[in-house]
Amino acid sequence: MQTFISILRGINVGGQKKILMADLKALYESLKFTDVTTYIQSGNVVFKSGEKISDLDLAKKIETAIEKKYNFQVPVIIRKAEEIEKAISMNPFLKDKNINIEKLHITFLSEIPNESNLKNIKNVDYSPDQFIIEGKEIYLHIPVSYGETKLSNKFFENKLKVIATTRNWKTVNKLFELGSC
Secondary structure, three states, rough: EEEEEEEEEOEEOOOEEEHHHHHHHHHHHHHHEEEEEOOOOOOEEEEEOOOOOHHHHHHHHHHHHHHHHHOOOOOOEEEEHHHHHHHOOOHHHOOOOOOOOOHHHEEOOOOOOOOOHHHOOOOOEOEEEEEEOOOOEEEEOOOOHHHHHHOOOHHHHHHHHEEEOOOOEEHHHHHHHHHHO
């Protein structure tokens, strides 16, 4: 059995695409996933599966089940527990001992963006906000307010042509903790 973390984009935000976490847990269990745990209301689910399919196919399976049950689409990004651990340990902003870790976020991408799309944002500068792209993760340092940054999910999706969803540093670490139990 492999431990996965699924990160849903855009549920329970501003009263739209509302899914109760107890209902989401039951939906995952109906898909034959085990040890299902949800974390906060924004669509974070830790679960186990013995199914041998790609992360993209696993995400599609969950997206299809959500659309069938709720009649709306929700992008889902999947990471294995060890991928979350690696993302945490690889955060380049942690090298700066003066960094306020409460201002760190990770944007998770559905897949590695192609090179031409990466070049499109190589020189983007929205200082004081900063980002560093490493594979399927974008590390963010947003010193003022994530709610006001131009480095939003929509920005990265439009520029990189992949699905993106962001979690703050505390949530990312909690998901790893839950996934390593």
